Amino acid sequence: MRHFIAYHNQKNMGYSCVDIPEPRVQTSREVEGLEGVTVWLVAGEGEKPKSYYLAAKFVASRCEANAISGSRFPHLIAGLGQLFKKSIPLAGTALLEHVRKESANFVRGFYETKEASVISGLSQRA
DSSP: OOEEEEEEEHHHHTSOGGGOOSSEEEESSOOTTOTTOEEEEEEEESSSSOEEEEEEEEEEEEEEEOSSTTOSOOEEEEEEEEEOTTSSBOTTOHHHHHHHHHTTTTTTOEEEEOOHHHHHHHHHHO
């Protein structure tokens, strides 16, 4: 099973992770062919100090062009899973620090993780 982590920055996206209507991620990265992968959505909200949450977990079933015309994020990946919204805080955890390091402080946005400790840590919280 392949695992991907996506980052949702409230300020950049213009809406909170609590407003996501279904398990999905908008991204600038190509998602074609990723059906069946597990996607973990980490959200960052607020200003210093920013709060971080495990906002969703889903298995991708739709990997397509984003229907929102002119979006900075032309790709959409969505599927069946769970929306946690803000119920699973990650701030101050070793897991968050590992994900931040692995993602170059979330610059990578949507990326595949092969780190067993990250996958295990996310799974334990979901």
